[in-house]
Amino acid sequence: MRSKTPRINRLTQIIRFFRVSRLLLWTIWVIYRERRRVVRARSRGNYEVQPNIEVLIRVLEAFRKAAIELGVLMIKLGQFFSSRADLLPEQALTVLADLQDEVPPAPFEHVVSVIEAELGKPVEEIFSVLERKCTAAASLGQVHKAVLASTGETVAVKVQRPHIAQLVSMDLSTLKFVIQVINRFVDTSDFIDLMGVYREFRRTVYEEIDYVTEATNAKRFREIFQHDPTIYIPRMHDEYISRRVLVMEWIDGIKINDYAALEAANINRLEVAKRTVNAYFHQFFEEGFFHADPHPGNIFVKKGAWSDGPVIAFVDFGMVGRLTKHMKRSLKEIFLGFVTRNSHAIVNALTSLGFIGDGANQAAIERGLSIMLEQYYGITLGEVRELDFPEVARELENLLYGQPFHIPAQFAFSGRAVGTLVGVSTGLAPDFNFLEVATPYARSFLGLDAEGITQTVQDVFTQLLDTSKVMLELPRSLERVITRIETGQLEVRLANIPGGHSRRSRGRRGNGGTTVVAASTNGSGSMLGGFMFVASLAGGIYLTGIHQAMPGWFCLGIAGITALATLLRR
Incomplete structure (x- = not known):
C-alpha cells in the first residue's frame, strides 16, 4: 500500500506565507481604503464621490493572476469576494466573477495514494477501472470516472488535491494574521467587518473540504426531491466515503450551458430553464436549504425515461446555504415592509438579519431605500422585463457599497446562486420569465395563499399600526x-x-x-x-x-x- 503524501517542508511554508501575506495585505487594504473614502463622503452628503475603479481593477487583476498560480484557498477567496457587493463595486466584481478553478489536475499517483490511504484497500480491489485522466479539476479536488469492482456500476470518484488540509490551515492563518495587522493600525469596523468576512469564509471552506459533510448534504437533497421526477440527485456509496474521498453515482448528461448538444438531443431549452429555476425556488422558499454553487459544471440535463420532458441532475454539494426560521421571518418582514412602503421596518429587519452593523447611518440607508421604494413600487411584470437592469444594479451598488452593509454568508451565497440562475436561464431561453416562475413560491412564502392569507393580513395590519x-x-x-x-x-x-x-x-x-x-x-x-x-x-x-x-x-x-x-x- 502506498504511503501518504508528505507534508510541505518548512522553507516552502515560509515562502508561501510571505507571498500570500503580501497579496492579501495589498488587496484588502485597497478594498478597505476605497470603500472608506466613499462611505465617509456619502455620510457628509457628497454622493458624487466614486471609488477609484481603475485602481481596484488593477489590484484585483493582480490578485486573480497570483491566485491561479497559488491555487487552493486563494482561488476560493477570489470566488468569495466575487459575491460580495458590500465589499466591491460592480465593475470590480466582474474581474473575479468568472474566476474558475483554473488549475491543472494533480498527478494520478496522488489520486491512487489518497484512495488507498483513505479506504484502506489497494485501488485494484475497489475499482475494476479507474481512468487516469480526470473529468473535472478544481482548486480543492478533482473527479475521475471509474467502475466498481464489486458491482460493475459506473461511478464518479472525487479526490482531494495534495496537501489540502495543510494549505487551507496555512492560508487561513495568513489571512487572519493580515486582518489582525490591518485592524491593529486602522479601525475598519465602520466600513468592513474584516473578522466577520474571515469567519464566514473559514466556515464555508472547512465545510467544502469535508466530503462526509458533502455526502450528508447530497442525501438530504435526495430526500427533498424524492417525489419530483424532473429533478435527479446522484446516489452516494457510503462504504467508499471519507473526508478526502467521495464515490457517487456517475451522471450521464449534457452540461446545462451546452446549448448545441441540447438542441441536437431535441431537448426543450425553455423547459430546462423552468425546471431548474423551479427546483431552486423550492429550495429557497419551502426548504430553506439550497445548493449554493449552481454554475453550469454542476448542473446536467438528461432525457427522462418518461415522456414528459428533460430531467435536471445536480452534482457537487460541498457548498450549501441555509435559511433558519428567524431568517425566513425577517425576510417576510422585508417583503411586508415593501408592501407597506415602510423603509424603517425594512431597515429593522435587515439589522436583525445582520446586514447592517453597529454604527451604520440608518437614516441614510432609510433614505436610499425610500427613494428606491418610490421608484419601483407598483411596477408591473411587463415593466420589470423592460427595466434597465444594469442601471438598477448600479443603484443597488450605491446602496450597498456606499453604506456600511455587511452581507451574511448565507445571503451572499443565495445572491450568487440567484445571479447564476438568472444567467443560466437567460442563456437557455432569452424569453424566459424568471419572475413568473418565482411568483407562486413567493406568494406561498408570504402567506398570500389560501392557508396563510389571514396571518399575512394580520402582519400587514401590524406593520401599518407600527407605522x-x-x-x-x-x-x-x-x-x-x-x-x-x-x-x-x-x-x-x-x-x-x-x-x-x-x-x-x-x-x-x-x-x-x-x-x-x-x-x-x-x-x-x-x-x-x-x-x-x-x-x-x-x-x-x-x-x-x-x-x-x-x-x-x-x-x-x-x-x-x-x-x-x-x-x-x-
Whole structure:
C-alpha cells in the first residue's frame, strides 16, 4: 500500500506565507481604503464621490493572476469576494466573477495514494477501472470516472488535491494574521467587518473540504426531491466515503450551458430553464436549504425515461446555504415592509438579519431605500422585463457599497446562486420569465395563499399600526401638555413675541406645583396656537426626515391648520 503524501517542508511554508501575506495585505487594504473614502463622503452628503475603479481593477487583476498560480484557498477567496457587493463595486466584481478553478489536475499517483490511504484497500480491489485522466479539476479536488469492482456500476470518484488540509490551515492563518495587522493600525469596523468576512469564509471552506459533510448534504437533497421526477440527485456509496474521498453515482448528461448538444438531443431549452429555476425556488422558499454553487459544471440535463420532458441532475454539494426560521421571518418582514412602503421596518429587519452593523447611518440607508421604494413600487411584470437592469444594479451598488452593509454568508451565497440562475436561464431561453416562475413560491412564502392569507393580513395590519403609532401618540402627548397648561400645572412663555413682555427664559417650580417653561405672551389663545404650530411643525419635519411619512404629514397638517386658524382669528 502506498504511503501518504508528505507534508510541505518548512522553507516552502515560509515562502508561501510571505507571498500570500503580501497579496492579501495589498488587496484588502485597497478594498478597505476605497470603500472608506466613499462611505465617509456619502455620510457628509457628497454622493458624487466614486471609488477609484481603475485602481481596484488593477489590484484585483493582480490578485486573480497570483491566485491561479497559488491555487487552493486563494482561488476560493477570489470566488468569495466575487459575491460580495458590500465589499466591491460592480465593475470590480466582474474581474473575479468568472474566476474558475483554473488549475491543472494533480498527478494520478496522488489520486491512487489518497484512495488507498483513505479506504484502506489497494485501488485494484475497489475499482475494476479507474481512468487516469480526470473529468473535472478544481482548486480543492478533482473527479475521475471509474467502475466498481464489486458491482460493475459506473461511478464518479472525487479526490482531494495534495496537501489540502495543510494549505487551507496555512492560508487561513495568513489571512487572519493580515486582518489582525490591518485592524491593529486602522479601525475598519465602520466600513468592513474584516473578522466577520474571515469567519464566514473559514466556515464555508472547512465545510467544502469535508466530503462526509458533502455526502450528508447530497442525501438530504435526495430526500427533498424524492417525489419530483424532473429533478435527479446522484446516489452516494457510503462504504467508499471519507473526508478526502467521495464515490457517487456517475451522471450521464449534457452540461446545462451546452446549448448545441441540447438542441441536437431535441431537448426543450425553455423547459430546462423552468425546471431548474423551479427546483431552486423550492429550495429557497419551502426548504430553506439550497445548493449554493449552481454554475453550469454542476448542473446536467438528461432525457427522462418518461415522456414528459428533460430531467435536471445536480452534482457537487460541498457548498450549501441555509435559511433558519428567524431568517425566513425577517425576510417576510422585508417583503411586508415593501408592501407597506415602510423603509424603517425594512431597515429593522435587515439589522436583525445582520446586514447592517453597529454604527451604520440608518437614516441614510432609510433614505436610499425610500427613494428606491418610490421608484419601483407598483411596477408591473411587463415593466420589470423592460427595466434597465444594469442601471438598477448600479443603484443597488450605491446602496450597498456606499453604506456600511455587511452581507451574511448565507445571503451572499443565495445572491450568487440567484445571479447564476438568472444567467443560466437567460442563456437557455432569452424569453424566459424568471419572475413568473418565482411568483407562486413567493406568494406561498408570504402567506398570500389560501392557508396563510389571514396571518399575512394580520402582519400587514401590524406593520401599518407600527407605522402609525407615532402619529397616534403625538396628539395625546400634545393633549396632555395642553391640559397641564389649562389647569395651571404648566406655564408656557414665548419670548420676544410682539406685544408680549420679553423677559429672560428660565424654568422653576412654583409653590403651587406650576412648572414655568418659557416667557408668557398676551393671551392664552395665541400662546396655545403658537405652541401647537411650533410643536407640530417640528414634529412633522423630524418625522418626514426619518421617513415616517404618514405621521409626518399628519403633524405638518396640524401645523397648517393651526396657522390658518390663528390668521382667521385675527
